[in-house]
Amino acid sequence: MSKKVIIIGGEGNGGIIASCIEDNRERFNDLEWEVVGFVNDYEKEVCGYPVLSGTNNISKLVENKEYYFMWGIHMIGRNILTEQVFRKVNIPQERFATIIHKTAFVAKSVILESGVFVMFNCYIGPQTHIGQCSLIMANSLIGHDTKVGALCHFSLGSITGSYITIGLCSDVALGAKVLEKRKIGNYAVAGANSLITHDIPDYEIHVGSPAKFLKRVRED
Ligand SMILES: CC(C)(COP(=O)(O)OP(=O)(O)OC[C@H]1O[C@@H](n2cnc3c(N)ncnc32)[C@H](O)[C@@H]1OP(=O)(O)O)[C@@H](O)C(=O)NCCC(=O)NCCS
Structure with a gap:
């Protein structure tokens, strides 16, 4: 059974991450990961996936041990803010997918x-x-x-x-x-x-x- 990954970010980096995972599944039959949704503060849906939470209330998703996360927020030139948002969500290291x-x-x-x-x-x-x-x-x-x-x-x-x-x-x-x-x-x-x-x-x-x-x- 595939492991469930939630992408933190939007349709830019996050959408491309999702499409890589889809491609691994569809073209290469690599079913290790499946995208189940996004964490995003502004949208209800990203690239056809549901937004499951914002960055402020992500802890409920973290409590569910079935979920892994992928970080997709990289604001070029606003690198300090990128790190601040990363620290705020405070996801344990082992809960990130590679x-x-x-x-x-x-x-x-x-x-x-x-x-x-x-x-x-x-x-x-x-x-x-x-x-x-x-x-x-x-x-x-x-x-x-x-x-x-x-x-x-x-x-x-x-x-x-x-x-x-x-x-x-x-x-x-x-x-x-x-x-x-x-x-x-x-x-x-x-x-x-x-x-x-x-x-x-x-x-x-x-x-x-x-x-x-x-x-x-x-x-x-
Ligand atoms: C570093 C970067 C963000 C700077 O862009 P910026 O903040 O828009 O730059 P500014 O508005 O301060 O530009 C100031 C001047 O530098 C020039 N400039 C900006 N980026 C430049 C670059 N990469 N190379 C040469 N000159 C550049 C601008 O033309 C401008 O010149 P002018 O004053 O003569 O008009 C931009 O170069 C960059 O790398 N963007 C990221 C692209 C990227 O990787 N996107 C992700 C895709 S996956």
């Missing part, structure tokens, strides 16, 4: 913490460690011996090289590329299509090729 789409390659030695989702056509190289509830979106590549903190988000087509360290709740945006051995701090953003040739300090957004400081992430 899901890999069947078209992804994840080397055997990779460590994926609970709540990690790896989407279509991704690659994660050997000895890499991905922190809790990080989201690796379609066509993203992450090299070997890279260490990624919790709640990080890799947008479509991002390329993160090897021996890289990324802190807590940071983003590598659409098509961005991070050269090997660089360091991206906590709550930091490698902007869309950027080439990261220098380290990005905590709270900073860098864009361009080679990337330069653009602004700090929002504090609110």
Whole structure:
């Protein structure tokens, strides 16, 4: 019997998570997970699934031990708020699902913490460690011996090289590329299509090729 997963988020990241799970079931006959609904503060329904609760009253769902959760909220540039909402829902680590789409390659030695989702056509190289509830979106590549903190988000087509360290709740945006051995701090953003040739300090957004400081992430 399939394990039941509830997606926390909306039709953006959450909808894509749902469609990956559906695809694993329909095309690959991988029935390990089934989506039963969403947690969302604004909608009654997301991508045809019922919204079962808002983020303020999620504890009732957590009490039901049948349910697992998948984190789908990643607000690029509002990384501090993303983490605040995550802390507020306070879901025990073991209640997060860890899901890999069947078209992804994840080397055997990779460590994926609970709540990690790896989407279509991704690659994660050997000895890499991905922190809790990080989201690796379609066509993203992450090299070997890279260490990624919790709640990080890799947008479509991002390329993160090897021996890289990324802190807590940071983003590598659409098509961005991070050269090997660089360091991206906590709550930091490698902007869309950027080439990261220098380290990005905590709270900073860098864009361009080679990337330069653009602004700090929002504090609110
Ligand atoms: C980091 C990011 C959020 C910054 O965007 P923003 O907040 O809209 O940027 P601003 O409005 O402060 O832009 C300030 C300036 O920087 C420029 N700029 C913004 N992002 C840029 C980028 N990635 N590369 C180059 N220049 C950029 C803007 O054109 C603007 O220039 P101007 O002052 O000459 O008009 C954006 O670049 C980004 O990465 N978005 C996320 C895309 C993504 O991954 N989505 C998820 C899909 S799965």
